[in-house]
Amino acid sequence: MNAPASPSPVPSPIKGEGQLALLSVLDASVVFTARKGLFAAARVRALDGVSLHLDKGESLSVVGESGSGKTTLARVVLGLQRPAQGQVAYEGKDIGRASEGQLKEFRRRAQGIFQDPFSSLDPYMTVGQIVEEPLVIHHVGSPAQRVDKVRQALEEVRLTPVSEIAPKFTHQLSGGQRQRVAIARALVLEPELIVADEPVSMVDASSRAEILYLMRELQERHGTAFLYITHDIATAYHFSQRIAVMYLGRIVETGPTRQVIGNPLHPYTQALLQAVPEPDPANRFRRRGMLAGEPPSPANPPAGCRFHPRCPYAFEGCDRDDPHLLEVTQGQEAACRLWKGLTAGARLTERAPGSAGEGDDRKPPS
């Protein structure tokens, strides 16, 4: 891969209003090479031709199970991982090929919140130092102004009284408090984009809702664009305007959150929604629909549609023909051959809907 010295202008997807998207990812792929024995090398496509876009002030959830490449997507968007192919454009500038200096400027405007509040904060710094660090790195303000900004940021994430919290070390805080420190650190530069990579998956259930509400409130107040990455489709429902579902390095379905959740088009999205537990005693004797098998290894993805070995609707051709995202209904896209009218041919799987332990309430693709 020979990266050009300066980022080339990227043809960004143009929104309906003719506005340049804040962030657009175009056909991005990330390949990891793992040494396998002395000579062989396994090539893993953690991200395989992913495209998405995000407007100013918009929030987009990326949902997927472990190994679907959603964290890799977050790293690519934050410029921590350069894509092997494709482009990641921030306001039309390709950050996947940007120089260190250009990346630094980008990083002033885009911030990350990470999964583990126990390891993403330096244990040798006080809360005040942690929140001040982005200001120091980007030479923002005088020391007195910085202290002021730090205080504001900590107040915004409700870590009060600030004078008591700021001199503390992170090990003196609870998991939820730490994640709020991380949010304050992301906020202090007043970024245009925040990439939150599973920000609540390692936080106690009791603090989870609080953090999510806080993030939504901040998003609405500051008009910050959010890329919210999660494995929990339920939190995505509450948090974001749009949703993208990933499976094995690809986006299999995308669309407005309400539409996707209300009417999932891809069999994988349907399965994910089925897996959400509903605390209703009436459900206690119901077998829940579960996907058969494990996700295949991304080092050796199945031919054709990547989901077909586990898909309850797979039929002939799904093991050869690789479907691409197709707009099925207004604004909602799915990568499934069912929506291409290619349903002729023999069923590939013996697992008919309802026969592999699924519940009887599985929606047939309508």
Added chain:
Amino acid sequence: MNPRDIARVVLSTGSGRVGAVFLAALALVSLFVLVRFPLDFGSTRWNNPAVWADNPKAAAPAWTRLWAGDGAVGHAVFEAAQPSTRGLLGEGEQRDYVFTYDYTGGKLPTFMALAVSDVRFTSRPPVLTLAVRRPDGRVLTLSQTVVRGPRPGEPPPYLRHQDAPLRISLSGDPEALASVKEFLAQEYRVNLAAEALQGKVADAVFGAPSEGSPGQFQPLPGVYVFTLQEVAGSPSDATGSVKLVLGGSVYGVMGTDALGRDLALGLLFGFPVALAIGIATSLFATAIGAALGILSGYLAGKTDLAIQRLSDIWSNVPLLPILIFLIFILGQKLWLVVVIMILFGWPGLTIVVRSMVLQIRSGQLVEATQALGASKGRIMFRHLLFQIAPFLFAQMIFFTPGAILAEAGLSFLGLGDPSIPTWGQILESGFRTGAVYVGYWWWVLPPGLLIVATAMTFVLLTLGLEPVVNPRLRENR
């Protein structure tokens, strides 16, 4: 973990407490030596035989008398700047320096010496006569000395023995021998050949000849009054000071070596030297090792490859032969030993630090900091360095005894810096002169034990620091 926490954890273990007490003692003694000793102690005093001329050779420490029970005699030095009496004598002046010595018996003093310094005269050089009145009333005139007169063409006043005193070793002085021989013949009617009396002037002064065995003397306890009579040519002539030394068979706190050097002073001077060698070496070797390890682990790629292969090669160079080789070529200098130990001390640490950094850099801390836009330097030396700092601190202390032992080993091989006495050098001189085989334990054991105790101090501190590096060992108190 802040320094106060580290101190608390170290002090919560027994080994940490003992180590801390030892370290405090080392530091206090070193401080005392730095304040009280001249920095050129090694060249101007330790290795200058004139300084030690009046000390008994290879004498055991004085406190051995407590349990030896062989009546060892202590070292006695009489010094006076002013005469006890003075009186006019013709044109000149007679000055008497009187020293009273209460001899308690036991062993006979090992030697006698007289020293005069800072003599100034205008016409006639002063004449010095030493006489002793023994407890039995007998008076023995030991020697008569004349300070060297004016050289032709030398203008008065004549200054003599300003730098080095005029020293008369009475035990070997032919004139003293002759007067003792005459004294014995007159008083005891014992006729001994001069050869039989060689080195026995002190014996004859402080004893009476044995009846049975000629040439042997029985100690004669009692009060001895030494009178040094100085006849000056003029009352304005002056003498700075006079000194009479009665050599003991034991000396000082730590005894002396074969050259009469006070081992207590040499051992004391070894404290700051050992500490300086250990701390300088470990500090710089740890700094280099940590910096290269962080660079190697974080920058990865070719930098990593270069640093790691270099440290692989470097760490396989055997240190002691290289030290011996380079010191033969470049000279016996202590700073050279330290520099070589620093240059060859970092590779092991670099490899370990790199592996630690590899682990940390794949964690979210580094990722999160990168996402903030932090520079590589800031990530490496503001974040990574702090994560491994407790380990580095422990490593530094662990490295210290190695450096002290390496220097002691080199000194023991005779490659020490002659201008700076160290414990290793004292040990080496003891072995070279065969002190071990004749039982001069006070010469060999203390430096050896001090080397061990100093190394032990740092090992104990490392043990105490282990809970800091490995929190699972921390006791909850």
